[in-house]
Amino acid sequence: MMRRAVPLLALLAAGCTVGPNFLRPTPRTPEGWTRASLDAPAYARSRAVAAEIDRSWWTSFRDPTLTWLVTSAESGNPDIEEASARIAETREQRSIALAGFWPTLDAQASDTRLRISRNSPFAALAGGSPSAGGQPNPTQGAAIPTGPKPTLSIYQAGFDAAWELDIFGRTRRGVEAAGADLLSAERLLDNARLSLRAEAARAYLELRGLQARREVALQSVRLQRDTLGLTRSRAQSGFATEVDVANAEAQLASTEATLPQLEAQVTQAMNRLARLLGQDPGALSDRLTARAPQPPVPEVVAIGLPLDTVRRRPDVASAEAALAAQTARIGVATAQLYPSIRINGTxxxxSGNTANLFTAASRFFSIGPSLMIPLFEGGRLRAQVRLEEARQRTAAIAWRRTVLDALHEVENALAAYYGEQGRRAALMRQARAAQSAAALARQRFTAGLGTFLEVLDAERTRLNAQLALAQSAALVSTDLVAVYKALGGGWEPNPPHG
Incomplete structure (x- = not known):
């Protein structure tokens, strides 16, 4: 009999797996990027090509400080640590799901004091008998026992074991869902790393842009102080008026007023970088205070193909894993509709006393299967299946939206990159012309051929043009960072953890 039972139990344990199997979705992507993205405008110094993306994109700026910041950002960033902690949570959830494959074993010991009713037929177990002497019961006609009180002690120690056969795959689907949740959490960690690298590069490039604008303002202050001195000298000689001197003083004060704001923005940018690296405010001041030129963008930016971008981006991979997990949960809910078999053993x-508890005569055991068939649950189980199916449809929509957003993000980032290059080209022409106009107006005023208002207007135009050019140069660089981030940053995800 036992030989026949073993193969039967193995067959039941193998069982079948109910619910839908996950089929990896195929993203619908165009064969290539739009012509607007690949056919760069004539003014663009940097253009995109459909070649394999540079996985270490930050090195294309050729700035050692930028490379150090990007590669060091992960070491102490609290957002990365939080995402890593969430992976630990999901890994333990998977371990809990895996435990469902194994039987449970519990050790138990008890000391029970039991008093049995004297009118019970089991009173004899305590040394008395309802028919052994005593007075008859006037209501039932039975004798009331007059022997010892029907009280006894039961001492017990042993092991309880139980094993639920995974006939319809409820445990297997649960493990499948937990594994997909773990993969989704890992891809979210990859996405956090990608975002951190892009944010560190962006913050650094913004810092260099602010330092460039501060330098423009400082140079303007020095030049305007010279102009103020010249105007005062000409006013003393009768070749300028007190109005000209007042205008020169007002222009100098206006430019000086921009310096404290720029200084505060520079400090905030350095603190933002320190925060990204998980360091205290001011920790990077010694390394970043010295002004450095704005890192130039590369002439060619490799962006690959749309399908490559979708497969590379960790947020798309996370959404796909979430869809797989939700598909498996449909199987978990469906298995609840079917019977379950549990093997119990003790x-x-x-013994009734401790003296002979550990003798052979006190041994006992029990083993046998139990069957549970759900008959009526008020519609709860089928509603749970429909709920998980609805959640799966929602997860599928979220995945498609993530894919679509990824494609649009790349195209929009490239449009912004090209557009800012065009703006920078125009601002460079404006800055050169404004510089020449300011120098000419100053020469004419010095020679007595022009008015101070000409100098004032020319100087104001020059300052605004140079500030705008410095800001645009930084925006071109940060827009390129946005392109790399939209492309998935050349991210190569780590293999899934077990």
Whole structure:
């Protein structure tokens, strides 16, 4: 009999797996990027090509400080640590799901004091008998026992074991869902790393842009102080008026007023970088205070193909894993509709006193299967299946939206990159012309051929043009960072953890 039972139990344990199997979705992507993205405008110094993306894109700026910041950002960033902690949570959830494959074993011991009713037929177990002497019961006609009180002690120690056969795959689907949740959490960690690298590069490039604008303002202050001195000298000689002197003083004060704001923005940018690296405010001041030129963008930016971008981006991979997990949960809910078989067993010692508890005669055991068939749950189980199916449809929509957003993000980032290059080209022409106009107006005023208002207007135009050019140069660089981030940053995800 036992030989026949073993193969039967193995067959039942193998069972079948109910619910839909996950089929990896195929993203619908165009064969290539739009012509607007690949056919760069004539003014663009940097253009995109459909070649394999540079996985270490930050090195294309050729700035050692930028490379150090990007590669060091992960070491102490609290957002990365939080995402890593969430992976630990999902890994333990998977371990809990895996435990469902194994039987449970519990050790138990008890000391029970039991008093049995004297009118019970089991009173004899305590040394008395309802028919052994005593007065008859006037209501039932039965004798009331007059022997010892029907009270006894039961001492028991042993082991309880139980094993639920995974006939319809409820445990297997649960493990499948937990594994997909773990993969989704890992891809979210990859996405956090990608975002951190892009944010560190962006913050650094913004810092260099602010330092460039501060330098323009400082140079303007020095030049305007010279102009103020010249105007005062000409006013003393009768070749300028007190109005000209007042205008020169007002222009100088206006430019000086921009310096404290720029200084505060520079400090905030350095603190933002320190925060990204998980360091205290001011920790990077010694390394970043010295002004450095704005890192130039590369002439060619490799962006690959749309399908490559979708497969590379960790947020798309995370959404796909979430869809797989939700598909598996449909199987978990469906398995609840089917019968479940549980093998229960108990082995131990039982006695009415401790003297002979550990003797062979006190041994006992029980083993056998139990069957549970859900008959009526008020519609709860089928509603749970429909709920998980609805959640799966929602997860599928979220995945498609993530894919679509990824494609649009790349195209929009490239449009912004090209557009800012065009703006920078125009601002460079404006800055050169404004510089020449300011120098000419100053020469004419010095020679007595022009008015101070000409100098004032020319100087104001020159300052605004140079400030705008410095800001645009930084925006071109940060827009390129946005392009790399939209492309998935050349991210190569780590293999899934077990």
């Amino acid at each position: 082995l131990g010692l039982q």
